[in-house]
Amino acid sequence: MPSSVLDAIRLGIWDYEPEKVESNRFDATCALPGSSEKLDILAKRLATGLPLWHPEDRRSYDDTLRAEE
Template sequence: MGIWDYEPEDQSEIEYESTEALPGTDEKLAALSARIERGLPLWHPEDRRTYNDSEKIPE
């Protein structure tokens, strides 16, 4: 069945790292899974959201 309305307590974004992984990739899913296991929010404000998020793409 599962818990479908899980919301962890608010966390400071400095308490967990953002990810540069693209949405839908195995790397991104692993990051989300690790966050859930640690009781952290799924989304970090600085997570990469699209391919064009060039701020975090090395030149």
């Protein structure tokens, strides 16, 4: 059984859905969407089998509440 989307693709499993992971089991990020920092974080999440999106991730430039945390 693959542990991430990348592993599934390598195995030719195109309809893979990772197991649900509670948002308290991984950190949110205040990195700007589209920034190198955000892309690095998304790549690490993908490689480790975590969901790409955390409900508390910074979603826009004006999302100052999350950026200040």
